[in-house]
Amino acid sequence: MHWGMKNRLSRILNPKTGHCVMLAVDHGYFQGPTTGLRNLNTAVDPLLQYADALMIASGGVRGWIKPEMNKPIVLRMSGGTSILKELSNEIIVVDIEEAIRMNATAITCSVFVGGEYEKESIANLAKLVNWGEKYGMPVLAVTAVGRDMARDARFLGLASRICVENGAHIIKTYYCDGFEDVVEACGNVPVVIAGGKKQPEKDALQMAADALKAGAVGVDMGRNIFQSDCPVGMIKAVRKLVHEGASVEEAYQIYEKEKK
Numbered sequence: 001m002h003w004g005m006k007n008r009l010s011r012i013l014n015p016k017t018g019h020c021v022m023l024a025v026d027h028g029y030f031q032g033p034t035t036g037l038r039n040l041n042t043a044v045d046p047l048l049q050y051a052d053a054l055m056i057a058s059g060g061v062r063g064w065i066k067p068e069m070n071k072p073i074v075l076r077m078s079g080g081t082s083i084l085k086e087l088s089n090e091i092i093v094v095d096i097e098e099a100i101r102m103n104a105t106a107i108t109c110s111v112f113v114g115g116e117y118e119k120e121s122i123a124n125l126a127k128l129v130n131w132g133e134k135y136g137m138p139v140l141a142v143t144a145v146g147r148d149m150a151r152d153a154r155f156l157g158l159a160s161r162i163c164v165e166n167g168a169h170i171i172k173t174y175y176c177d178g179f180e181d182v183v184e185a186c187g188n189v190p191v192v193i194a195g196g197k198k199q200p201e202k203d204a205l206q207m208a209a210d211a212l213k214a215g216a217v218g219v220d221m222g223r224n225i226f227q228s229d230c231p232v233g234m235i236k237a238v239r240k241l242v243h244e245g246a247s248v249e250e251a252y253q254i255y256e257k258e259k260k
């Protein structure tokens, strides 16, 4: 692996442990003004110090994030769809030159295995991987799940492995029962979990802890942090799990304390 690629990866994944807490705030690229993210700046600003990286779309960076922000950016490169239409019909909307100008540390797109535009979304990933290998830019692949699809280990393992085989450097997928099998399907490629829909804080922490136990290196979580009644408490709690190996109860206490 090229030095530049290793260097960028080490800015996202802790070089000693390989663990990370990514904060995902790219939801607006297909669902517009998302609850909790209506003002990206005020939503993100208090959370940034607790995040190892920020997953965000290019317009989100330009419109709301201060240039002096010093966290690694995982830049969403795919788009072209909205919640009003078929979500799998994505294209790559950002050039690699623009990602480099924006000082991105990694680039990302969604892959819709089993979706109507499966092939096109895998081609999007392949395009990012080819750019990534050329410029030393890691690629995070998101395994998107269609509304009618089962989020089980068989499907998520299939989707994740396809992303790995197409060259992704980090996999972002969803937690499910038998998550060890999903991690195993990814071989040496690190896996992080998305949070999915907002759950009670303790349940979300339990899910993150279970994912870590099954071999995930961390989270790339959005709604379960920024839609919490105490986003700072929640990201601090997640951090405690990921970076300190705390129990769910210990992490939950961090959230409760911050909430008070």
Ligand code: R5P
Pocket (backbone or CB within 6 Å): 024, 025, 026, 027, 055, 110, 142, 194, 195, 196, 197, 220, 221, 222, 223, 224
């Ligand atoms: C979805 O395509 C986006 O990449 C989200 O950033 C991602 O799913 C993570 O967010 P959440 O934890 O809210 O599921």
